[in-house]
Amino acid sequence: MVLAARAVVSALLALAVLGCGAKTVRRTVSDDGGIQIILRGQTQGGKPIDRGFQHPATISGVRLAHLLSRIDIRTEEENKNDxxxxxxxxxxxxxxxxxxxxLAQADSSQEIVVMAKRRARHLGVFTEDYLTSFVAFVREDRLYIYLSRVDWLIPKNPNEPVTEPKIDKPVMKFHVLPSEAMQSVGPQAIAADWRDPIFRQPTAVRVTATGKVVRRTILMESAPDKPAAGTPEAQEDNVVGGNLSPETLRKLADLEEARRRGELTEGEYSARKRSILLADPSASPAAPPPPTPDPSPGH
Known part of the structure; x- marks a missing residue:
């Protein structure tokens, strides 16, 4: 009898401990046109677990689209230039x-889960659905994107469930290729400086007259727009290279070699080159050309 009572008490204690554990909670923000947006967080004791996200965050959909368009991947089957x-x-x-x-509706405890489906028709009759999914959040003024599935063929078998993306839980074999104003924070994740001016314009895609979004025909990556005068980017073009230190010259040579091997995008190459040049105290801006004298009256 005593043993039975102890067993009951132990079971109740175990249930109490389980009840105090973290619980995943979800809220669907939208589910329309194949695009599902979910806010996902955890609670403990009925209270949200703060994860330090800078939410709510106000970022326009257009800027986010431009940012996302500059993220590429490379699978194991692709060569180094694909x-x-x-x-x-x-x-x-x-x-x-x-x-x-x-991002606008999330709080500091919630990450944003994105699951986007597209439908493709084959031979004019058969259709197949493809899934792209990732997790996103803002922290320290940077937008983090953790990719999960990229244009993955959804099985037609209903017994094969489509799972939500999770951070650092890879389900496909690929690695991410970040571009300018973003850095890799894992094999399949990037952190982007979302306020960067490069995301104002669609530098990686264009919209046709019919409204179709197509990728630009480019080598590696579209060259960024010419920087405005007076910006750090513009200063790079005016650095005199004749008096660079041996260490800087070595770094530039290594950078050029990495570029030739296809290990860098043009955006990454430009950013690293600019950083190397501006960090060298022996590099100095070139003197501006002398002004052209105005012709004397009467000549």
Whole structure:
């Protein structure tokens, strides 16, 4: 009898401990047109667990679409010069709008789960659905994107469930290729300086007259727009290289070699070159050309 009572008490204590554990909670922000946006967090004792996210965050859908368009991946089957968009072009702006809504409604305990489907028709009859999914959040003024599935063929078997993306839980074999104003924070994740001016314009895609979003025909990556005068980017073009230190010259040579091997995008190359040049105290801005004298009156 005593043993039975102890067993009951132990079971109740175990249930109490389980009840105090973290519980995952979800709230669907939108589920329209194949784009599902979910806010996901954890609670303990009925209270949200603060994860330090800078939410709510206000970022326009267009800016987010431009940012997402500059993320590429490379699979194991592709050669070193191949690049595949992380987000299919036809989904870009809808995903950007959905992510914008999620960031605006999330709190500091919630990450944004994005699951975007597209449908492709084959032979005019058969259709197949493809899934792209990732997790996003803002922390320390940077937007973090953890990719999960990229244009993955969804099984038609209903017994094969489509799972939500999770941070650092890879389900596909690829690695991310970040571009300018973003850095890799893992094999399949990037952190982007989302306020960077490069995300104002669609530098990696263009919209046709019919409204179709297509990828630009480019080598590696579109060259960024010419920087405005007076910016750090513009100063790079005016650095005199004749008096650079041996260490800087070595770093530049290594950078050029990495570029030739296809290990860098043009954006990464430009950013690293600028950083190397501006860090060298022996590099000095070139003197501006002397002004052209105005012709004397009467000549």
């Amino acid at each position: 690049r595949t968009p992380a987000i299919p072009g036809e989904l870009l702006y809808d995903v950007g709008d959905g992510l914008s809504k999620g």
